[in-house]
Amino acid sequence: RAAFATAPESEAAPVHPVPVADALRWDPTRYNPQSVTVGDQTIQVRAYEGVPVVARPIEPAYQAINLYVPEVYFHGGHIGAFDACTAPIFLPIGVGGYMPAKPGTLTSRMGPPSTEAAPTASAIALSRGFIVAAPGARGRTLQAADGLWTGKAPAAIVDLKAAVRWLRYNSGPLPGNVERIVSNGTSAGGALSALLGASGNHPDYEADLQALGAAPGRDDVFAVSAYCPITNLAHADEAYEWQFEGLREYRNVAITMLDFRVQRKEIVGRLDEAQLVLSAALRADFVAYVNQLGLRAPDGTPLTLEADGQGRLRDHITALLKAAAQRALDGGEDLAGAHWLTIQNGQIQALDFDAHVRAAGRMKSLPGFDGLALETGENQLFGSSMTDNRHFTDFAFRRSMVSDAECADVRTVRSMDAMWQIADERSTVASRWRIRHGAMDRDTSFAVPTLLAAAARQRKAAVDFALPWGLPHCGDHDLDELFAWSEGAVVSG
Numbered sequence: 001r002a003a004f005a006t007a008p009e010s011e012a013a014p015v016h017p018v019p020v021a022d023a024l025r026w027d028p029t030r031y032n033p034q035s036v037t038v039g040d041q042t043i044q045v046r047a048y049e050g051v052p053v054v055a056r057p058i059e060p061a062y063q064a065i066n067l068y069v070p071e072v073y074f075h076g077g078h079i080g081a082f083d084a085c086t087a088p089i090f091l092p093i094g095v096g097g098y099m100p101a102k103p104g105t106l107t108s109r110m111g112p113p114s115t116e117a118a119p120t121a122s123a124i125a126l127s128r129g130f131i132v133a134a135p136g137a138r139g140r141t142l143q144a145a146d147g148l149w150t151g152k153a154p155a156a157i158v159d160l161k162a163a164v165r166w167l168r169y170n171s172g173p174l175p176g177n178v179e180r181i182v183s184n185g186t187s188a189g190g191a192l193s194a195l196l197g198a199s200g201n202h203p204d205y206e207a208d209l210q211a212l213g214a215a216p217g218r219d220d221v222f223a224v225s226a227y228c229p230i231t232n233l234a235h236a237d238e239a240y241e242w243q244f245e246g247l248r249e250y251r252n253v254a255i256t257m258l259d260f261r262v263q264r265k266e267i268v269g270r271l272d273e274a275q276l277v278l279s280a281a282l283r284a285d286f287v288a289y290v291n292q293l294g295l296r297a298p299d300g301t302p303l304t305l306e307a308d309g310q311g312r313l314r315d316h317i318t319a320l321l322k323a324a325a326q327r328a329l330d331g332g333e334d335l336a337g338a339h340w341l342t343i344q345n346g347q348i349q350a351l352d353f354d355a356h357v358r359a360a361g362r363m364k365s366l367p368g369f370d371g372l373a374l375e376t377g378e379n380q381l382f383g384s385s386m387t388d389n390r391h392f393t394d395f396a397f398r399r400s401m402v403s404d405a406e407c408a409d410v411r412t413v414r415s416m417d418a419m420w421q422i423a424d425e426r427s428t429v430a431s432r433w434r435i436r437h438g439a440m441d442r443d444t445s446f447a448v449p450t451l452l453a454a455a456a457r458q459r460k461a462a463v464d465f466a467l468p469w470g471l472p473h474c475g476d477h478d479l480d481e482l483f484a485w486s487e488g489a490v491v492s493g
């Protein structure tokens with residue numbers, strides 16, 4: 001363990017600082033054997049757990065990775081079409097709620113709580129011949145003994161990039177094809193997966209990576225899987241009001257941390273008159289924002305909006321919802337309860353967007369993301385080492401209810417934003433994207449993943465995007481399809 005260096009608790013500088021190169025070398029002997037069963041297949045793996053990915057960690061429990069490598073890859077064997085050289089690397093991001101996440105294990109799950117012990121995404125990945133590299137990441141609630149906050153934006157993405165660099169740095173001795181990394185995450189984790197794929201090698205993260213003693217080299221990934229990514233936080237409030245216009249009742253879920261476990265508590269409320277005025281202002285800002293993006297649907301239609309919120313972006317999302325309903329219907333689901341659909345002879349003829357949104361219901365108060373009382377998880381994400389909660393949009397900062405409120409700088413906000421990074425020419429963008437956002441998800445607007453998908457296409461990525469029918473805010477719900485897509489991508493890519 002000594003080789004992995006730097007005790008962060010110790011005040012004194014190390015007498016013989018461990019050079020970055022040595023501290024980051026993979027030690028092939030330090031594993032424990034594990035096995036994982038998927039169906040009738042049992043895979044023996046070498047588990048390398050808690051491996052530091054930076055030489056000078058601030059939060060060693062989080063700035064680490066768990067690696068799971070099929071035993072056969074150490075004996076010249078193969079799983080399906082893959083061997084030690086060609087095996088793609090599955091990178092599950094365990095972050096939820098922008099909370100800190102320790103490196104994932106083969107039993108950690110992001111998907112719906114399941115009573116029958118269904119295999120996790122990582123277990124399925126191994127059964128299909130992927131190597132699993134599960135990174136940890138710092139999050140918004142971490143605080144050091146000296147009182148400084150250690151997990152504020154952009155800490156999580158810096159840690160994930162460090163993990164990707166660590167994998168490349170050790171490629172060769174370490175089995176797996178580092179040019180075929182597929183990241184996966186849900187919600188905040190989906191946003192980070194998207195951000196990893198949107199911001200590859202962007203110079204804005206370099207100083208933070210170097211300060212931590214991350215490996216030098218590239219941090220781009222090949223493919224992104226993102227479930228309901230809570231991204232585009234600079235415009236999430238605008239997008240939310242555009243979608244939930246006129247809905248005053250909300251049912252929110254406050255995410256907190258208790259004994260290192262994520263807790264969710266429901267808060268029910270009603271927007272007041274002042275909030276309705278702000279809602280209209282945010283909606284107008286969203287129209288202006290969308291229209292200057294210059295994005296297009298796959299058929300070339302410009303994704304624009306009219307002043308009243310109608311327009312082609314809304315039509316495009318309606319078409320995606322209709323397509324989702326049609327797939328559900330074709331799959332034998334009974335959609336009779338969805339009164340906002342017009343169905344004739346097994347065909348979805350029409351979908352009433354407003355009625356669909358009403359049926360899903362509003363979840364967040366207003367503004368839902370940049371709270372005027374600095375009360376949201378996102379406010380806490382954008383704190384600083386000195387300040388727990390800050391604003392991150394001009395809109396909320398100007399209207400803050402907190403007298404000494406601060407606002408995060410634009411660069412920090414952008415460094416957390418897949419939507420911003422993907423449009424920056426300095427980013428290496430993942431070439432394959434799979435984005436899923438449930439048709440009943442109310443955690444962020446449908447516009448957020450829709451614009452992200454369009455922006456990825458604009459950067460010449462192949463994008464598979466859908467709003468699966470009936471699903472709330474959740475991930476890892478279609479693992480067979482996810483891995484069929486992943487395999488297709490890595491083999492053809």
Ligand code: DHB
Nearest residue numbers: 096097098187188230443
């Ligand atoms: C998550 C959900 C949210 O509604 C949000 O604003 C941020 C994160 C989550 O589940 O990760």
